[in-house]
Amino acid sequence: MYCFNNDYSEGAHPRIMEALIQASLTQHTGYSLDSHTEHAKELIKKEIQRDDVDIHLIVGGTQTNLITISAALRPHQAVIAPETGHINVHETGSIESAGHKVLTQPTPDGKLTPNLIQKTLDFHTDEHMVQPKMVYISNTTEIGTQYTLAELEALSAFCRQKGLYLFLDGARLGAALTSLANDLTMADIARLTDVFYIGGTKNGALFGEGLVITHPDLKPDFRFLIKQKGAMLAKGFLLGIQFEELFQNHLFYDMASHANEMAMVLKKTFSECGFSFLSESVTNQQFPILPNSLIAALRKSYQFLDQQVIDDAHTAVRFVTSWATKEEAVRQFVSDFKTLADTYCSN
Amino acid sequence: MYCFNNDYSEGAHPRIMEALIQASLTQHTGYSLDSHTEHAKELIKKEIQRDDVDIHLIVGGTQTNLITISAALRPHQAVIAPETGHINVHETGSIESAGHKVLTQPTPDGKLTPNLIQKTLDFHTDEHMVQPKMVYISNTTEIGTQYTLAELEALSAFCRQKGLYLFLDGARLGAALTSLANDLTMADIARLTDVFYIGGTKNGALFGEGLVITHPDLKPDFRFLIKQKGAMLAKGFLLGIQFEELFQNHLFYDMASHANEMAMVLKKTFSECGFSFLSESVTNQQFPILPNSLIAALRKSYQFLDQQVIDDAHTAVRFVTSWATKEEAVRQFVSDFKTLADTYCSN
Amino acid sequence: MYCFNNDYSEGAHPRIMEALIQASLTQHTGYSLDSHTEHAKELIKKEIQRDDVDIHLIVGGTQTNLITISAALRPHQAVIAPETGHINVHETGSIESAGHKVLTQPTPDGKLTPNLIQKTLDFHTDEHMVQPKMVYISNTTEIGTQYTLAELEALSAFCRQKGLYLFLDGARLGAALTSLANDLTMADIARLTDVFYIGGTKNGALFGEGLVITHPDLKPDFRFLIKQKGAMLAKGFLLGIQFEELFQNHLFYDMASHANEMAMVLKKTFSECGFSFLSESVTNQQFPILPNSLIAALRKSYQFLDQQVIDDAHTAVRFVTSWATKEEAVRQFVSDFKTLADTYCSN
């Protein structure tokens, strides 16, 4: 049984594990004040070609979203997100638990645009309603799509004009930046957003998200918020060591590239067999729409999740590849899929 | 420069690191629904000789305190803690951030008693004040002291009579259960409290606290709360693997015993040189009261924290040992200390 | 300039003002523990023909919604509301400020049905999402519509089957219960919901909402929550005195009937002039869709609010009548409207 459920089924890349072992019996300063974390921050600053940022390494994505958004907003302020945004759907109301409404707009492709944001602004006119103050986007999105440079520039200009903070959830930033469709650099993202993060958990680290704050208003006292939300790791050097490895020798990009390549093999297979997709993704999440009978047959040998019911006979499912996805497993899947597709879809 | 700042300066015990490496390239189910976590829970249940409990493995202590307390209380309810309790002082108002007042009593030794709790109850008489509903204690306490079986039985009986949940923070439970003064077992703690946790972070794991819920009212929907507070680790199997190691072959107790033994060597040294202590601790935290001149001299070779100013010339400082404290480092310290004490305290 | 903006433009009915004057120089027990409040509760119990309820008199509606919902839900739980629900739109994120997500469904008429609720339930399947636990409805709704007995019975049965609390916001309950379309009694509402309130502010009191809790799980410690949210009026007897008047001699119903009658005159006028409506309301809020030119002309003599842009030339506007709406003002409006409608709509 091979599992395409997600990109966090395995531990970490061997180079990361090796680095953790190497440092394990040395004494480090606690709470992310150690030298590995310092070095990791330097590497990230080099990556984005800027020095005027605050960087915090945090264990998980929901935590990072919660801390960042609650640190930025006053009690009556709200965050705008696409309806499919992770903070809206899959974080158990974490943002609301910190007191803030998530205002959503339905989107065709998981992406926000100035027009969509304007619709929300138009509706919020006085003190009887919450005040939109931040925009939350993901790259890649929760359905595998990604922002182009032009799209992000437009969003950024719009948000700055309207006094909205722009926050980019980069839990799958590696997949975005290494996909065929990408024309963004990490430096672009730093330039165009007010705060964003670089996902480690879903790209080969044991855990860890590298939060980069560029807007000066979002910087003060951030470590207080990390601690208050229970997110200040005692052995913070574990995060530093992992991000050092990610940004030494291109490992972050290499792992994401591998995940995307494996996904492209799957995508080609689904396409060649004549299936369509829920979204246009060239990244490590693929959402083919398959006949339910074929899905059932595949599940005898493979794990993958349902995404959305399409009709009585078809479901969009989700296949996720990762840094750890084995080429031979993908080859076997291609072969199995073609055989089963012939059987279940021939008539 | 050797560091006695805390018990989380190093990574993890080699057996734990080895287990993490072994499992790193295997696929696991996410979010703590994997087989290692299942097995770790079985081992803990065996340890406490009970099967009717819910167990959750959570990354950090502040997080665990926050989730447990906010899951248990209604909005108007409060938790009673000793003034020195970790939730009162060192968690950046985490409990208040979830809406709950921490009611404190000063204590001579960091421990609560029925009498001290009654004083708080006496003061809270109607709906104009918060309603005390939970009691929070730590074992060992933040100043190295510990509860006896008789003390815990008295507290437990009192709390049950008053309808108060009893929650034991066991961030340093290993140190408590392996100290010379201990007459408690983990099964006693499970029997006498409503919820408690077994600290991994401060006892040789990379991170991880094993929360054990015995009271049925505290069990429902707990995973929702873990997720909402951003504490559901994607690669939850990392916690499972570590707790498997901790509770296989007695590693949890062996590591804590070593920490205590190293501390006893320090304690003996301080005593023999004629120094007194801020608290009566036979566990891995020692708080000698030293002359400031001696402290300054020691700091040329050793790191340790200030705990409390005693008078113009004396300060209580904190020395912490751990599973990783090296015997030769302690021996060197003893020798250095005796020399310096002779010099600075001779007159 | 006559104002149809809302039903809280004037003070209170003269009988209520008189009662307040009468009691003003007498000493009363504070915090709603006085004899007037006691008597008012008895009158309400008689009205709903039940004695096994808890009643609290609270100053305002947003407050009452906030207290009731936050008292009922655990941190991970959410409330389901129609998209037009007052708690979703017009309370500045009050429910979210207490930590809870408001889950909404679009509705044609401002009313929830079992089918609509089921759609929300279907989507919330595990601990990565909030847990729906309460259903919020308004009667009359925010767009003037109302529930029939059959509809409320269906909702009630559904909610009980699914373990959802049913909460009815009765800020305009008087208008609902006295409209031509009504087949509900206040006793029905008490029987079919778990908690509801009787609006005083929008029906002739200076302020005040009478909250009736029927479900035993929602009763404990409610006064703590009232106090904590800053809603325990020091001179709570002011609420008691007003509700005594409302439920002595049928004043509550008489005032609401008057408001509805005045609205029916407006409705007939709009209809006769050939205009359609945003919603089918026979209560004190009317939402005619009017040409923008006519609206501009009307605004020279009358105040009323915009509700929704329909197209470039038409807007749905809101006319609200109340206990205090003067018959001669309505007559004058009818005459003015017909004249203007002739002018602006003749071609």
Place this chain on the structure above:
Amino acid sequence: MYCFNNDYSEGAHPRIMEALIQASLTQHTGYSLDSHTEHAKELIKKEIQRDDVDIHLIVGGTQTNLITISAALRPHQAVIAPETGHINVHETGSIESAGHKVLTQPTPDGKLTPNLIQKTLDFHTDEHMVQPKMVYISNTTEIGTQYTLAELEALSAFCRQKGLYLFLDGARLGAALTSLANDLTMADIARLTDVFYIGGTKNGALFGEGLVITHPDLKPDFRFLIKQKGAMLAKGFLLGIQFEELFQNHLFYDMASHANEMAMVLKKTFSECGFSFLSESVTNQQFPILPNSLIAALRKSYQFLDQQVIDDAHTAVRFVTSWATKEEAVRQFVSDFKTLADTYCSN
């Protein structure tokens, strides 16, 4: 049975009731945007001789404290209060329910000083602890004492130097400003604090606190916060009308003076009979320490509250007078008290 429990047992001064009646059948703009509120604000500005302030009229004191403090603080920030502060003890954890810790210092007289505040600051050194950002004081205090101009100037200078907002709870500001010991004006208070309020509830209004914000950082979006906390009164003109009366023709001061005078008669009586006091108050709250036998005898004819047990035979009790306290009732009390004191205290 005459009641000295508090200063909010009666309704409102006849002039206030008369004004409410006069305006009751007129149409007013809702939500405190009416002309009476506008006028009341002008009167208050005249009183404090400043125009550069924001003023909000809010129903109750707990509400006002909650809104003001939660509007001012970021999530990790805390408010410093005397241990006896109303927000610490008698508001059911309202401040904590909004996420903020109340840091307290014991005081001999219910008043904070720079030294006491410095003790709290000294203790809060890094991001593992909350960050003190606001100082909360009451004038008069909860035990009837009051600040002198010199004391308030010292506090103000200290807070400004330390970057702490200074917030004065004036629920009983009338009593403070009209007492024999007073050397402050309302203009002084506006000058020396960042935000304060003028209590109506405890000084002859039906309800209402006039919040005056002088610090520019505390002004933005304040009405959003009022609404979100459920404190925006639909018929806000009721507040405006009352504050107009309070600040026309000196009514606010006259009522408070009367309350203080009546209290001075009580104080003189207690003193002449040889009793001491819990606090040195020349305002409308008096806390004599009386023998329990005498207390029991007094309670046959008078209501008053216990404040604090002194020893087995003595209790400090609280007598409160108000604008409505009748001179003949006080005369009767004096006579009764002297008789009973003779009987119960003769030996």
